[in-house]
Amino acid sequence: MNPSDIPPDAAIHETLGDPRLQTAIYTATQRLIDHRKKAVAADALPAYQDLRALAHRIKRHTIEHLDYYLELVESQVAARGGKVVFCEDANEVADFVLNLAKEKGERLIVKSKSMTTEEVHLNDRLESHQLEAVETDLGEYLLQLAHQRPYHIVAPALHMTRYDVADVLTKNLGVEREVEPEKQTKIARATLREKFLEAGIGITGANFVVAGSGAVVVVENEGNARLSSSAPRIHIAIAGIEKLIPSAKDLAVFLKLLGRSATGQPLTVYTSFLSGPRRENEPDGPKEFYLVLLDGGRTKLLADPGKRESLFCIRCGACLNHCPVYRKIGGHNYPWVYSGPIGAIITPQFHGIGKDPWLPFASSLCGACAEVCPVKIDIPKVLLKLRFEVTASGAKGPGERKAFSLWAAIMARPKLFSLFGAIAAHFAPRPKNGAWIRKLSWPMNLAPLAAWLSQRDLPPPAAQSFRSQWKSRKAAR
Numbered sequence: 001m002n003p004s005d006i007p008p009d010a011a012i013h014e015t016l017g018d019p020r021l022q023t024a025i026y027t028a029t030q031r032l033i034d035h036r037k038k039a040v041a042a043d044a045l046p047a048y049q050d051l052r053a054l055a056h057r058i059k060r061h062t063i064e065h066l067d068y069y070l071e072l073v074e075s076q077v078a079a080r081g082g083k084v085v086f087c088e089d090a091n092e093v094a095d096f097v098l099n100l101a102k103e104k105g106e107r108l109i110v111k112s113k114s115m116t117t118e119e120v121h122l123n124d125r126l127e128s129h130q131l132e133a134v135e136t137d138l139g140e141y142l143l144q145l146a147h148q149r150p151y152h153i154v155a156p157a158l159h160m161t162r163y164d165v166a167d168v169l170t171k172n173l174g175v176e177r178e179v180e181p182e183k184q185t186k187i188a189r190a191t192l193r194e195k196f197l198e199a200g201i202g203i204t205g206a207n208f209v210v211a212g213s214g215a216v217v218v219v220e221n222e223g224n225a226r227l228s229s230s231a232p233r234i235h236i237a238i239a240g241i242e243k244l245i246p247s248a249k250d251l252a253v254f255l256k257l258l259g260r261s262a263t264g265q266p267l268t269v270y271t272s273f274l275s276g277p278r279r280e281n282e283p284d285g286p287k288e289f290y291l292v293l294l295d296g297g298r299t300k301l302l303a304d305p306g307k308r309e310s311l312f313c314i315r316c317g318a319c320l321n322h323c324p325v326y327r328k329i330g331g332h333n334y335p336w337v338y339s340g341p342i343g344a345i346i347t348p349q350f351h352g353i354g355k356d357p358w359l360p361f362a363s364s365l366c367g368a369c370a371e372v373c374p375v376k377i378d379i380p381k382v383l384l385k386l387r388f389e390v391t392a393s394g395a396k397g398p399g400e401r402k403a404f405s406l407w408a409a410i411m412a413r414p415k416l417f418s419l420f421g422a423i424a425a426h427f428a429p430r431p432k433n434g435a436w437i438r439k440l441s442w443p444m445n446l447a448p449l450a451a452w453l454s455q456r457d458l459p460p461p462a463a464q465s466f467r468s469q470w471k472s473r474k475a476a477r
C-alpha cells in the first residue's frame, strides 16, 4: 500500500507504535532544542528578545506594504540584469521552468533545498516531461532516492537513522552498505559532483529576498546551494512572496535569529548573496538569472489582519521541535510539506478550511511554539481563530456541537452540575485493573473521541467530591 493511501488515523497510530521512529524523532528534535536553548540564552545573545520584537515589526511592515516591495524588487533585479517572474500558482511555476528548459535545450537540473518547490511538486512535473531534476542537499537527495517528502522544514531526513541511509544508498546506487555518516556523505558527494558539472539549470530557494537591492539570500551548511546557483549556466531562485524584506540592514536582524533558532548556529556555514547574472570581469556565476515569486494562496491571507502574521514565518523549524504533537506524530502525518504548528496554521489557510479540518485541532495549545518563534507569531491565537472557523463551517458535525451545548448548559447551572457529578461518581465502574475505558467500543461517528480515549484511562472517582470536601472544610473552620 502506498503511504498516502493509509487513512490519517491509521498512519498516526503506526508512527506512535514504532519505537525506532519515536526514538529518531525525539532524539533529533531534542538535540535541536538543546542547541537553540544555548544559542539564545542571555549570556550568548543578550538582545534576543529585542531582536524578536524587531523582526516581528519588520515583517509586519513588509507584509502590510507588500505591493510596494514587490514592485521595488522587480525593478532592482531588472537593473542587475535578471528577471522577476510572478506566478499565481504551482502550475505557473512548473510551466515557467519547463518552457525555459525547452527553449534553452537543457535536460539536467540541479536543485538545492527549497520548500517552495516542494510546495508546488516541481520535481514530479519536471520528471513527467523527461527532465532530470536532482536534489543536492544531502537530506533531500536521500528523500528523493527513497521517494519521500520532507519530514521537517530544516532537517528533511530527520526521521532516518544512519542504518536507514545505508539501505537507501545501497538500494538506489548499488554501492556497498556503509553505515558511517562520513563515508555515506562521500558516496553522495561523488554522485552529485558530476551532476553539478553537467547541469544547465540550477534551482534554489531563497531564505530572504532583499527588495532594496534585489539580492536573494540563501543560508545553508553544505555548499550545495552555492554550487547550484553558480555552476550551471542558468540560475532560477523560487520563493514565496512573503520572503521579501526591505533592506540589507533588516537582513542583519533575521540572520542573527534564523541560524540560532533552527540549529543553534550563530550563522550557518554558507550565506550567499545572489543578485543577478555574472557581470563583466566576474570569473564565475550564471549567465542568466530569474527570480520566481509565488503567490500560491498567500495573498488570501493578507485580507485578515489576525491571520496575516502566518506570513511572517522564516521557516526555522523551532516550533516543530518544541511541539508535543509533532514530536509524537512526526512530519509525514501532516497532509502537506509544512508540518508542525506552522503547517497547522498555513495549510488550512492556503488550501481552504474544509480540506483538512482536523489540522487546527492538532495542538495542545501549550504555547511552546509562540514562545520560541523568532518572529513572534502568535500561533495559538491563529489556531483558535481557525478552530472557530472550522466549527462555524459545520465541518465538526452536529454530534459534537450538541455534546458541547449540553456541556455548556450543565456547566452554567451549579446545582445541575453537582447532581450530574454525584450520579457519574456513583455509577462509574471501579475495575481492579483499571484501563476499562480503553476497552469500550465506540460508534464510527465518535472515532476521534475513541482515538483520544484509547491512549488514556479514567481513574476511579474520589470517595468525596471536591465540592463536598470544600464544604466540609469550610464548616470545620
Ligand code: SF4
Binding pocket: 153, 261, 312, 313, 314, 315, 316, 317, 318, 319, 320, 342, 369, 372, 373, 374, 375, 376, 377
Ligand atoms: S512559525 Fe516561527 S518558529 Fe515556526 S518555523 Fe516559522 S519562524 Fe520558525
